[in-house]
Amino acid sequence: MEQLELLMGGFASALTPINLLWVLIGAILGTAVGVLPGLGSAMAVALLLPVTFSLEPTAAFIMFAGIYFGGLFGDSTSGILLNTPGNSSAMASTFEGHRMAKSGQAAKALATCAIGAFIGGLIATTLVVFFAPTLVKMATVFGPAEYFALAVFAFLAISAVVSESVIRGLAALGIGLALALVGIDGPSGTSRFTLGMPQLFDGISVIVITVGLLALGEVFHIASRIHRDPAATQIDAKGRARLNLADFRKALPAWLRGTAFGAPFGLIPAGGAEVPTFLAYGTEKQLAKRRSDPEFGTTGSIRGLAAPEAAANATAGTAMGALLALGLPTSATAAIMLAAFQQYGMQPGPLLFERSGDLVWALLASLFIGLVILVMINMPFASVWAKLLSIPKHYLYAGITVFSMLGVYAVSSAILDLWLLIAIGLVGFMMRRYNIPLAPVLIAVILGPMAETELRRALAVSEGNLGILVGSPITVTLYIVLAAALVLSAVQHLRHRRANRRAVLVS
Amino acid sequence: MSITQHQPEAGSVKKSQGKPKPRFGAGRSEFVVVAVLYALAVFLTIGTVTMKVQGKSAPGPQFFPILVCVVLYLVATLLAIQILRSPKVPDHSIHPGHGQFSADMLHDLGHLGKEEDAAFEEGLSATPGKTWKTYTDWRTVGLMLGGLVAFVLILNPLGWIISAATLFWVVACALGSRRPIFDAGVGLLFSSITQLAFGAGLGLSLPSGFIGGIL
Structure with missing residues (x-):
């Protein structure tokens, strides 16, 4: 039980008053961006990354831990009260959650979410503590070919398997890889695509790309529709958010089932919590049908809300494990966290536990502390958080615009970065307009350099023989699983296309 | 606004009521994306060809950019073909996470039925009565x-x-x-x-x- 000892050490360094303050700030910010539609943890970390440079890394990561889970605590609020989920990770919990709100149980629904997120996150983080060393041991046998296979797996899983359109997913991947190519090539020292500008020799900063795509792109997108889209009507969340024992007993199995769905998905680069939350919702729906639950689909079943909420946070919890132990980001938010590590000169992966063990265990400890603080500030004040939905949009987005500029300028004091930021913001706007996913860009920007280095290293060792890429059981397994997933998703696409065509013909 | 909102393509609605034959450009504004992808690919191609390579490592610094170029040209061409074959007029479908997830796939995973679709429709019932020339303001x-x-x-x-x-x-x-x-x-x-x-x-x-x- 070496892990417990290390974790206790982590708690010791995370439980100082000043660090507790950072977790609290992170938790409040995280919940706030979660509640506000269209914003999420990924954008919050991207915006805060540059302004936290002067903090010591432990303090910054303790704050990011609060933001990381906080975004998932708040995201179901707007879905429940407005019937418009703030993020797609909250779509599955909107169905039953909004029904509960309509039948006068809004406060109970918000409480169910908070406890569900707490339980999912708690179990998943505990799993990470116990299994991270095993993952690390697994990763130490990885060579260049294995790392390249892992990167290819992540690229294609996020851009092609789960996405709406394979072509648009791959287009996003291509844009990301292209952005990552700019700068001096490490192995050879060749300057690539810099147009001879010395400011670009270090490449386009990850901060410029993430802030441009996630923050400025979102503001442009809002601007393009704000005078046209109708506003949603909000249900008041009156009363104390409290669950009685009967509710609790009903929801507990659903929370646990949701966690069981969510936890494995954190290790798979499927782009986040959407797939497990829908799986959890579907299971609850089937179960409700079997026991002919009258609440499901009418007044709103607490189980149908509890399961997806727990699944979302369980996914986030184990995603942190995959990130720390393997260096594999499985969602956009995890990719930004990886970028944060890189900004502080650390590379997540097997070596991180050796080189910055103190920081890793402090981060894991603060994930636990963050969860406790989050459930404490979310349970009693759920209706207060809902007030955030009435902040005037124009002030909110004006503030985000100014803050994006502040962060990017603060990193390098370079005007060129601001021009790049505006250009990338416009690209982000274009991608949102045509429903081209953003996550593949972020994954490509962050894993692209690693993929290139490992590919060249592998080919240099084998002297150009491509056989080395499929030369070990691990790589072969990864490629077979990837191929199977691609075939499955192709069949799924074709089946629906045929069904749609038939529907058109009939009508 | 929100990720799941229906997006009425304002201008094209008006057109389909007025004239029987819509303009070629209607619903095909996504060619902007094709143009951006081609521009990026051409930029990378020129940069790769004119690169002053240093050192003599076996797969050199031009190796990976060539792969990325191939992907970009291919994807841009396929996207152009897709837009030509099926323009988006008007687009009433739901795009979870701005296209990050296939709505059909989530539909199947969640065993979603008519009730859930109706719940979505309800949230969007207040579609604007006015139509505009372009989707974007x-x-x-x-x-x-x-x-x-x-x-x-x-x-x-x-x-x-x-x-x-x-x-x-x-x-x-x-x-x-x-x-x-x-x-x-x-x-x-x-x-x-x-x-x-x-x-x-x-x-x-x-x-x-x-x-x-x-x-």
Whole structure:
């Protein structure tokens, strides 16, 4: 039980008053961006990354831990009260959650979410503590070919398997890889695509790309529709958010089932919590049908809300494990966290536990502390958080615009970065307009350099023989699983296309 | 606005009612994406061909860019074909996570039925009665873009406080605020607080402009 000892050490360094303050700030910010539609943890970390440079890394990561889970605590609020989920990770919990709100149980629904997120996150983080060393041991046998296979797996899983359109997913991947190519090539020292500008020799900063795509792109997108889209009507969340024992007993199995769905998905680069939350919702729906639950689909079943909420946070919890132990980001938010590590000169992966063990265990400890603080500030004040939905949009987005500029300028004091930021913001706007996913860009920007280095290293060792890429059981397994997933998703696409065509013909 | 919202393609609705044969461009504005992808691919191609390679490592620095170029050309061409074959007029479907997830796949995973679809429709029942020529409100986007460009131009000469306050004011007005004088105050307050908190507090370097010269 070496892990417990290390974790206790982590708690010791995370439980100082000043660090507790950072977790609290992170938790409040995280919940706030979660509640506000269209914003999420990924954008919050991207915006805060540059302004936290002067903090010591432990303090910054303790704050990011609060933001990381906080975004998932708040995201179901707007879905429940407005019937418009703030993020797609909250779509599955909107169905039953909004029904509960309509039948006068809004406060109970918000409480169910908070406890569900707490339980999912708690179990998943505990799993990470116990299994991270095993993952690390697994990763130490990885060579260049294995790392390249892992990167290819992540690229294609996020851009092609789960996405709406394979072509648009791959287009996003291509844009990301292209952005990552700019700068001096490490192995050879060749300057690539810099147009001879010395400011670009270090490449386009990850901060410029993430802030441009996630923050400025979102503001442009809002601007393009704000005078046209109708506003949603909000249900008041009156009363104390409290669950009685009967509710609790009903929801507990659903929370646990949701966690069981969510936890494995954190290790798979499927782009986040959407797939497990829908799986959890579907299971609850089937179960409700079997026991002919009258609440499901009418007044709103607490189980149908509890399961997806727990699944979302369980996914986030184990995603942190995959990130720390393997260096594999499985969602956009995890990719930004990886970028944060890189900004502080650390590379997540097997070596991180050796080189910055103190920081890793402090981060894991603060994930636990963050969860406790989050459930404490979310349970009693759920209706207060809902007030955030009435902040005037124009002030909110004006503030985000100014803050994006502040962060990017603060990193390098370079005007060129601001021009790049505006250009990338416009690209982000274009991608949102045509429903081209953003996550593949972020994954490509962050894993692209690693993929290139490992590919060249592998080919240099084998002297150009491509056989080395499929030369070990691990790589072969990864490629077979990837191929199977691609075939499955192709069949799924074709089946629906045929069904749609038939529907058109009939009508 | 939200990720799951239906997106009525305003202009094209009007057209389909009026003329029997829609314009070629209708529902095909996504060619902008094709153009961007081709431009990126051509830029990478030129950069790869004219690259001054240093060192003699076996797969050199041009190896990976060539792969990326191939992907970009291929994807741009396929996208162009897809847009030609099926223009999006009008697009009433749901796009979870801006296309990150296939709605059909989530539909199957969640065993979603008519009730869930109806619940979505209900949230969107208040579709706007008015239609516009373009889906995007270019006036608002243009104002914002203008504000950003102006900000970058005046940042160094005028300093953070004035330029950030101006940017805040422009964006707030563009997004529909009705109180310009009040907003100017809010903007000044916001920019001054950020200057104090991040400039003086956290030690970020923000340009002080001519005010810094006077003080």
